Amino acid sequence: MMSGAQFEMCNVDSTRDDLIEFYFDSSIASGGYGWIFTKGNGVANVGLGITGSDKKSAYESLLHFVKNCPATQNAQAVELNIGGDPVGGLVERIYDDNLMLCGDAAGQVNPIEGGGIILGMMGGMAAGKTAACAIKEGNFSKKRLKQYEVDFNKSMWGVVPKLPAVRDFVLSLSDEDFAKIVNAFKDEDLVNMDVKGFIKVFVTKLPRLSFKVIKLFKMFLPSF
Ligand SMILES: Cc1cc2nc3c(=O)[nH]c(=O)nc-3n(C[C@H](O)[C@H](O)[C@H](O)COP(=O)(O)OP(=O)(O)OC[C@H]3O[C@@H](n4cnc5c(N)ncnc54)[C@H](O)[C@@H]3O)c2cc1C
Numbered sequence: 001m002m003s004g005a006q007f008e009m010c011n012v013d014s015t016r017d018d019l020i021e022f023y024f025d026s027s028i029a030s031g032g033y034g035w036i037f038t039k040g041n042g043v044a045n046v047g048l049g050i051t052g053s054d055k056k057s058a059y060e061s062l063l064h065f066v067k068n069c070p071a072t073q074n075a076q077a078v079e080l081n082i083g084g085d086p087v088g089g090l091v092e093r094i095y096d097d098n099l100m101l102c103g104d105a106a107g108q109v110n111p112i113e114g115g116g117i118i119l120g121m122m123g124g125m126a127a128g129k130t131a132a133c134a135i136k137e138g139n140f141s142k143k144r145l146k147q148y149e150v151d152f153n154k155s156m157w158g159v160v161p162k163l164p165a166v167r168d169f170v171l172s173l174s175d176e177d178f179a180k181i182v183n184a185f186k187d188e189d190l191v192n193m194d195v196k197g198f199i200k201v202f203v204t205k206l207p208r209l210s211f212k213v214i215k216l217f218k219m220f221l222p223s224f
Pocket of ligand 1: 003004006082083084085102103104105109114115118
């Protein structure tokens with residue numbers, strides 16, 4: 001479970017309105033990351049998610065973040081959102097007799113970055129379609145409702161159950177590893193880079209991490 005805390009703030013002095021900012025630094029967000037999602041006119045969502053064993057709560061970490069972040073020195077919080085974010089992956093079964101689980105309740109959250117809105121909506125859409133058929137047929141058995149899981153997995157190309165492996169890789173990286181990755185890619189032509197080009201950067205500039213990265217790519221692209 002990730003603990004998340006977010007302020008909506010005004011008078012945020014963000015670098016650019018067309019960019020979102022991520023902060024990968026364990027002194028800001030232990031086992032997670034901080035973010036500034038700009039909304040224009042100095043308004044932004046400023047938040048963080050933590051999974052680490054830090055004694056500070058997510059709220060305390062957020063207060064520390066906004067106190068020290070250059071972009072929020074003159075900003076005022078106008079709204080606060082706090083909550084658990086289930087990043088443990090999909091629950092074992094998302095349907096049963098007379099029951100379908102969607103969204104956070106089903107673990108439909110991207111375990112790498114904690115985003116659950118898109119996956120939750122995809123889940124809701126697939127569940128809605130199965131529910132409509134089940135109502136027409138008057139059949140709410142788990143055998144009938146299994147269609148929901150089949151459709152959800154198909155709509156997400158079957159990648160959701162594989163994402164926790166990427167999360168574990170990301171969590172295994174130190175602050176220094178993150179800095180090295182950013183430095184390795186900062187002068188590369190990312191827009192035109194294909195998978196082979198991506199792997200080449202790891203093999204040539206980050207050999208210690210390349211083995212794990214190749215293993216992950218093989219999991220998602222068996223033909224790789
Ligand atoms: C601080 C924070 C920031 C986040 N930022 C992002 C982000 O930027 N992008 C992203 O994709 N995801 C983000 N997430 C995750 C995302 O918010 C959730 O994954 C998503 O909202 C889950 O949707 P849901 O419908 O399953 O649950 P919820 O959005 O939690 O909706 C559940 C609803 O059920 C209601 N409810 C609860 N109990 C009952 C009851 N007994 N009877 C009736 N109603 C009840 C609740 O009031 C609530 O309205 C964030 C999470 C946190 C904590």
